[in-house]
Amino acid sequence: MTALMIQGTGSNVGKSLLVAGLCRAARRRGLSVVPFKPQNMSNNAAVTADGGEIGRAQALQARAAGLEPVVDMNPVLLKPESETGAQVIVQGHRLTSTQAGDYAALRPRLLGYVMDSFNRLREAHDLVLVEGAGSPAEVNLRANDIANMGFARAADVPVVLAGDIDRGGVIAQIVGTQAVLDQGDAAQIVGFLINRFRGDPRLFDDGYVQIAERTGWRGYGVCPWFADAWKLPAEDALDLFAPARPSGLHIVCLALSRIANFDDLDPLAQEPGVRLTLLGPGRAIPGDADLVIVPGTKSTRADLAFLRAQGWDVDLMAHYRRGGHVLGICGGYQMLGRSVADPQGLEGAPGLTPGLGLLEIDTVMTGDKRLTRVQGAHVASGQPLDGYEIHLGRSHGADLARPFALVDGVAEGAVSADGRVAGTYLHGMFAGDAFRAAWLASLGGVASDASFGKTVDATLDALADHLEASLDVDGLLAAAR
Known part of the structure; x- marks a missing residue:
């Protein structure tokens, strides 16, 4: 029973799709694989087979893994109700509503629920693929963290750090993350990968080598931009739409x-x-x-x-x-x-x-x-x-x-x-x-004859193919422990 965690250098760097694609790739290898996200923040929730709610991204990852979504896949879900307050969903059901300043006091209590859910999934499957939230570089939030390094170290799960080159400054994203982490957290990271590259990935060869040399971490590849991501259910409204159409x-x-x-x-x-x-x-x-x-x-x-x-x-x-x-x-x-x-x-x-x-x-x-x-x-x-x-x-x-x-x-x-x-x-x-x-x-209006469900599954297969062609997927799965 092994696990691997994908953390990112920031929010919306593509962690959710990376985990979904790896879930489908692992399933193709005959592994019983399950997604897990200790803490998510989203108002886009899915209702689970066991009568609770989890983040939409974990429901998509479950589909990639060939599973029905269950509450253990996302034991803590924060649903913003205002600029400073959120509803706290624990193992699928509302625990309380809290202000951002008060949430830190809740987190030590929530880690117990997180570990309870993780251990159940680990016992039931060959591989748990874990998605982080935000970035481990937010060291001001490290005390009582349950979303990134706090969880990874509590569960002793190895971490691969994903950087988003489309945002620019990816070398600083990854090298800078290592620079601000304490020694124990940095030691939990076993490698890095580059996501969302547009153009010829070979143009980044020198930058890739510099990251590896500066961090001492293994590189798992450079993943090009996945153009069909819009065909998958989105957790962020900004990721929702197809290319604009002039009529219809x-x-x-x-x-x-x-x-x-x-x-x-x-x-x-x-x-x-x-x-x-x-x-x-x-x-x-x-x-x-x-x-x-x-x-x-x-x-x-x-x-x-x-x-x-x-x-x-x-x-x-x-x-x-x-x-x-x-x-x-x-x-x-x-x-x-x-x-x-x-x-x-x-x-x-x-x-x-x-x-x-x-x-x-x-x-x-x-x-x-x-x-x-x-x-x-x-x-x-x-x-x-x-x-x-x-x-x-x-x-x-x-x-x-x-x-x-x-x-x-x-x-x-x-x-x-x-x-x-x-x-x-x-x-x-x-x-x-x-x-x-x-x-x-x-x-x-006139509908096409396309099946939405078949389109989603075909896109998940295409995503897995995309990762296989650009990343060392076998190496990533072997890094799990």
Whole structure:
């Protein structure tokens, strides 16, 4: 039972995809391999087979390994609720909400959960591939660390450090990381690799040698830019979209400040007949939008205020008056109603916020978080739906008499009387090829005949091929202990 950890010189240097590709490569070698991330910070979560939630990246890595995602793959998940506060999810379920300044006091307690989950996975599999978070060079956070070197040393897991050459300064990234680490932490690192090189990797031969000479670490290769990364479910909204298309059914998604579970959009981004726009703050909703999606959010009332501050409430009404369609998903569904009440202060200060009034519903936030996978049928088309729910709050009102879907025979969601505004708590539904085709057709669009699931698996295979062609994958796997 061995393990290897991929840490990075910073956030978003490609650690998640490296681990996913290595999981697929190890699986091809006949190994029982499992992904693990001690601590993640993301509002893009996946609901697991055992009824909890983990980071979306670990769910993708599980797929690469041929496994169902379980909570042990990401025992600590931080879900930001404000600029300084986050909900703390431990082994799949909410433990508490905390301010950033208070989180350090929690970490010694959380290491026990992390080691408990890691040891279960290590006992059940041949190889655990571990993903770090942020960078070990953040030595100001080293005390009681559970995400990088604190975990690696507690579990005695060897580390390979990944640098992102696309950002520039990769020599300083790697050599500088070694310079600031204490001797024990630096000794845990067995090598390095270079990620996201554009052009001819041989042009970096001298730099590669200089890193090896200055650090004394073994190099495991230079990995070129993986152009098809956008085809995989993203954990960061900035990584979401395909190359821009000049035409097609125009779907606009509002980039809320606490946007959550935006991987709902991934299947739409891959449709060649769809032009998908993630609309940033300060930009007006385009007049040629066919559909506006108000997505999920970690803080419904706060993002209602954010939405209004951009003028999007006025734009939405104008879009609707022009005959446009609106879809709200989860928190976005709640926003479309008449009001959102949070009497217990579960997402911020207690209170009630007027909604956008496009649906005749009202929502009350309740402490019983709903976390479940669901199967059902879309009422309008009759097509089957597979998805998941992950939300606080219950909605009621007249428009629920026209449900969006039936889940186990029970009405779910709401549709306006004219059928142009719909809301649902169901995430992940667009991954269903038949439903996606029917839904796009109802808006005047045409779906491709591609299977989203097959595209994801083919891209994971291509990612593994990409790593095999550029990195010493056998050497990386042999470095595990």
